[in-house]
Amino acid sequence: MRTVAEPFEAEAVAVAPADEPGIRVNGAPATLDAVQKADVRVDLLADDADGRGDGRRTRSFVVEHVLGPLGLCGVTAAEVTGIDDEWAFERPEHRFCYARGDDPACVVGHPAGLPNPAVVEGVREVGVVERAPPVRRSVAEPVTANTAGGEVTLRPRERGAGVRFEVSFRGEAFAAEVDPAGETAPELVDRVVGSRTPFLVDDPGEGVVHAVADLVSDVAVLGGFEDLVVEADLTGAYHGATVGAARRARERGVVVER
Numbered sequence: 001m002r003t004v005a006e007p008f009e010a011e012a013v014a015v016a017p018a019d020e021p022g023i024r025v026n027g028a029p030a031t032l033d034a035v036q037k038a039d040v041r042v043d044l045l046a047d048d049a050d051g052r053g054d055g056r057r058t059r060s061f062v063v064e065h066v067l068g069p070l071g072l073c074g075v076t077a078a079e080v081t082g083i084d085d086e087w088a089f090e091r092p093e094h095r096f097c098y099a100r101g102d103d104p105a106c107v108v109g110h111p112a113g114l115p116n117p118a119v120v121e122g123v124r125e126v127g128v129v130e131r132a133p134p135v136r137r138s139v140a141e142p143v144t145a146n147t148a149g150g151e152v153t154l155r156p157r158e159r160g161a162g163v164r165f166e167v168s169f170r171g172e173a174f175a176a177e178v179d180p181a182g183e184t185a186p187e188l189v190d191r192v193v194g195s196r197t198p199f200l201v202d203d204p205g206e207g208v209v210h211a212v213a214d215l216v217s218d219v220a221v222l223g224g225f226e227d228l229v230v231e232a233d234l235t236g237a238y239h240g241a242t243v244g245a246a247r248r249a250r251e252r253g254v255v256v257e258r
């Protein structure tokens, strides 16, 4: 596992080192089992032991815009906490969160719809420490998930190769080589985390680059994969297909660890 060397605060979130493998967001593990919603965004639900002691299960909104940048930096273990204390009701996730009776800190997505570049800055500043030898997962055979928002296929790749994303989005295409162990080209990371969500900016050229962060979140971090070729043909609310492909691989028993 690789965690941050020291705690830091970024836009909307605080990030701290973790003692155990895995990323947690407001107490919810960043795993497929904790995904509560995956369409225009991804929400995670904490189990009862979220430490608040109020019997409520904390829901965190827009987690992909924190998990994407952490995954791009090779961080596989961290404690993420929301730090916003003011409502922004022009944001649908804030309205949803308010209606649920939660507080603004439950929304952990960057306010401008970016895969939080301040998280990348923070990780670079404090550094990453490796605390356990890495496990690497791939698939034994191709797996496809198809939804109204897109089609995503996961293909096997040799150990240590990393994840190659081949993404198309509304007529634009983009390919990215991502190393889940943190050796991704910094220029690529900067370009991806500087690209806004297609739900706020109607520019498919920017959207296809942004989608790489969402894919890193949903396939590499939530799905737990390190070596894959990911073909993604995306149109709209695509998190159902990205999370769905990782889920299908597990349901079909084709996840391989080596």
Ligand SMILES: [Zn+2]
Pocket (backbone or CB within 6 Å): 064, 065, 197, 210, 214
């Ligand atoms: Zn996104």
